[in-house]
Amino acid sequence: MRTYVIRRLAGGSRPGHWTDPMWSAADTVAVDQFHPRSTDHRPITRASVLYDTDHLYVRFEVEDRYVRCVHAGYQQMVCLDSCVEFFVRPGAAGGYFNFEVNCGGSLLLYYIEDWRRVPGGFAGYTTVDAALGEHVKILHSLPPRVDPEIVDPVRWFVMLTIPLSVLRAYAAFAGPSHGDVWSGNFYKCGDRTSHPHWASWSPIGERLDFHQPERFGQLLFD
Numbered sequence: 001m002r003t004y005v006i007r008r009l010a011g012g013s014r015p016g017h018w019t020d021p022m023w024s025a026a027d028t029v030a031v032d033q034f035h036p037r038s039t040d041h042r043p044i045t046r047a048s049v050l051y052d053t054d055h056l057y058v059r060f061e062v063e064d065r066y067v068r069c070v071h072a073g074y075q076q077m078v079c080l081d082s083c084v085e086f087f088v089r090p091g092a093a094g095g096y097f098n099f100e101v102n103c104g105g106s107l108l109l110y111y112i113e114d115w116r117r118v119p120g121g122f123a124g125y126t127t128v129d130a131a132l133g134e135h136v137k138i139l140h141s142l143p144p145r146v147d148p149e150i151v152d153p154v155r156w157f158v159m160l161t162i163p164l165s166v167l168r169a170y171a172a173f174a175g176p177s178h179g180d181v182w183s184g185n186f187y188k189c190g191d192r193t194s195h196p197h198w199a200s201w202s203p204i205g206e207r208l209d210f211h212q213p214e215r216f217g218q219l220l221f222d
Contacts, residue, residue, distance in 0.1 A: 002202045002217035004029055008178070009052045018059050018139060018157040026050050026059070031084075031188045033203045041066055041195035045084065047186040051176060051221065056162040058099070060084040062188065063155050066195040069104040069146040074133055078102035080192040082146070084158055088184040089213060093171035096184070096213055097128075103156050105140035109133055111170040115211045122211070132169055137161040149194055176221045183216040 005027050009015075015022050031045035044063040049056060062084065069081040079085070081102035089096035095113035114124030141157040167173070176182065186201040187210050198208060202217035 003220055004049070004201070004217060005220050005222050006049045006051050006056075006176075007222045009050050009057075012052075014052060014055065014161075015050065015057050015059075015159070018061070018141070018159040022050070023048060023059055029186060029201050031186045031199050031201050033200045035198040035204065035208050037208050038197035038199070039195040041197050043188060043197065043199070045188040045199060047084070047086070047201065049219070054164055056088075056160075056164065058086050058160040058162065060158045061155065062103075062157070063153070065151060065153050066190070066193045067103055067142070067146055067150040067154055067156065068190070068193045069102050069142065069144070071102060072104060072106050072144050074106070074130055075108050075127060076106055078106050078108050079189055082156075082190045082193060083188070085187040085189070085210065086160070086184065087187070087210065087213075087216065088182060088219065089216060090167055090171050090173040090182050091175070091180065093173050095171060096216075097167060097170075098211070099136070099160060099162070101138060101140075101158050101160065103140060103142045103158065104144040104146060105138045105158065106144065107133060107136060107138060109136065112211065115213065126170060128166065128170070132166050135163050135166055151194075178221060180221040182219040182221070183213065184219050185210070185216050
């Protein structure tokens, strides 16, 4: 099982931008396990996470091509666009959260307790209330809509500031604090771009499905 170490921020400081120097304190992982159904497009994707008493901070950097973004607004199907995703299961919580963000900064967010596929979605899940979703702050380097597709090389960024209070509205957990272990995964996809692809940090196996918490990696808090 892969392990990612989430570094703690000290002194009440927090990153305000993806260019903030304090990101140099974070470990970085490559989202480079491409599913065989992907086309030959292999965007270079890097992810980093920091934390403090009240927040998780997640940063994605993508060296991409064939970038498209047409789904705008909360709880839209952003995975069909050029998209990055952070799935996280806090401690021993019964479910996990899927933070899915397209390159234009639109967010889809569920709390999923039974990830078996059924018509219309999952056997047991809750859409995170829009009033809570608004507390997740998203910075993005590309405009909300990218159409026509950008076919030339382009580097883009997404940064999320996730209040732990949003997670606690659905899942019970202590901390996080030094030594705590959560689980999760990082993803990159582009289902309806001209060059579809699906990549993960922790491998997902033969089934093309990001919703496999049994294949999540460990998230170890420093």
